[in-house]
Amino acid sequence: MYHGLAIGLDLTGALKYTRHIQSQRNTLLIELSNYHTFGFRNHAARVIQLQQLEQLPVVSEGPLYILGEGSNSIFVEDFAGTVLKVSLKGIEISETDDLFRIRVAAGENWHDLVTMLMTKGIYGAENLALIPGTLGAAPIQNIGAYGRELAEFCTLVETVNLTTGVVSCFTATECQFGYRDSLFKRAEMASELITYVHMDFPKHWIPQCSYGELQALGSTPTAQQIFDKVVEVRRAKLPDPGKIGNAGSFFKNPVIQRRHFLSLQHEWKDIPCYPVDEEHVKVPAAWLIDRLGFKGKTIGGVACHLSQPLVLVNQAEGTGDELLQLARNIKQSVKKEFSIDLENEVRLIGKQGQICL
Ligand code: NAP
Numbered sequence: 001m002y003h004g005l006a007i008g009l010d011l012t013g014a015l016k017y018t019r020h021i022q023s024q025r026n027t028l029l030i031e032l033s034n035y036h037t038f039g040f041r042n043h044a045a046r047v048i049q050l051q052q053l054e055q056l057p058v059v060s061e062g063p064l065y066i067l068g069e070g071s072n073s074i075f076v077e078d079f080a081g082t083v084l085k086v087s088l089k090g091i092e093i094s095e096t097d098d099l100f101r102i103r104v105a106a107g108e109n110w111h112d113l114v115t116m117l118m119t120k121g122i123y124g125a126e127n128l129a130l131i132p133g134t135l136g137a138a139p140i141q142n143i144g145a146y147g148r149e150l151a152e153f154c155t156l157v158e159t160v161n162l163t164t165g166v167v168s169c170f171t172a173t174e175c176q177f178g179y180r181d182s183l184f185k186r187a188e189m190a191s192e193l194i195t196y197v198h199m200d201f202p203k204h205w206i207p208q209c210s211y212g213e214l215q216a217l218g219s220t221p222t223a224q225q226i227f228d229k230v231v232e233v234r235r236a237k238l239p240d241p242g243k244i245g246n247a248g249s250f251f252k253n254p255v256i257q258r259r260h261f262l263s264l265q266h267e268w269k270d271i272p273c274y275p276v277d278e279e280h281v282k283v284p285a286a287w288l289i290d291r292l293g294f295k296g297k298t299i300g301g302v303a304c305h306l307s308q309p310l311v312l313v314n315q316a317e318g319t320g321d322e323l324l325q326l327a328r329n330i331k332q333s334v335k336k337e338f339s340i341d342l343e344n345e346v347r348l349i350g351k352q353g354q355i356c357l
Pocket of ligand 1 (some may be wrong): 286
């Protein structure tokens, strides 16, 4: 990890960003429905939009929550602190004989970047088309889909510490990428704001089309065919947050011991699984939730989506309490029937910050 190295930024030797006291509106209650895709009409005490690193704010009052496009965060009640919305923009592309090298600012939209790379003939991210959210959010949970994940091409993540203003760079190894996991999820990283993500895409592109729906493309599809198929499948399966509030998959797909799986198979003959390693398998959370009859189940204005039960939706001005109730019912039922602990993939934000189910 490098401290104080500000790649590509005109800091002329500075080791830190100077932080500015923003005029923080003390009149409470900025409505948040447009700041998170679940659309609950909860409020925050303050919202600050970060468009340039030179405007890094000093937040002295109350808790702070760093937000991208709000596609993986749900404000389940009024938040008593400051929401820092990261809107840093910029994409730099260079190349070597073998690689395309990309450096992207945290506020850029992930899918827009993938689309742009496709038009430039830069391939590798096509399996991750239509994953919602920003570049800044991508390394935190090491986004992945259809057999590919960010960790395969992410080389460096730049951050700035919101308490000290110190700039750092984390190599891919230091990021500790795992299955939908990274260093940036740890509590000690709470003050690190991701500012830029670096990725390398080999010019020699190899397709990844081993996952269900992609197998139909055969063994030598083009990157464009993979991109189009992923977009088609996701559009058909997942509700559009522009039409119905949601935050994508609500729960993670659980990884369980193989012997636990074999014992479940006695009772649930058709339970699916995918190998992880010799001792573990991954079970689709959607199958567990569906089997317990939650598809279409509603509590107030919140529902378990009919075609993808892993997605909970805000279909009629629901509330955070209704969402928590439905999510807890699902979690408890899965625990009771399958002895599996479902973990939420989305971040639930309460009055003082992140809360647990
Ligand atoms: P899906 O395709 O029905 O898959 C459900 C689960 O089965 C996932 O855990 C998936 O593994 C696993 N799986 C399916 N086919 C597999 C194969 N051939 N080999 C190994 N594992 C296989 O899931 P979905 O909910 O409709 O989502 C589609 C894709 O988008 C999945 O790859 C999912 O992981 C991804 N996704 C990513 C995010 C994110 O990055 N935040 C959020 C939502 C969905 P994987 O988990 O390894 O894919």
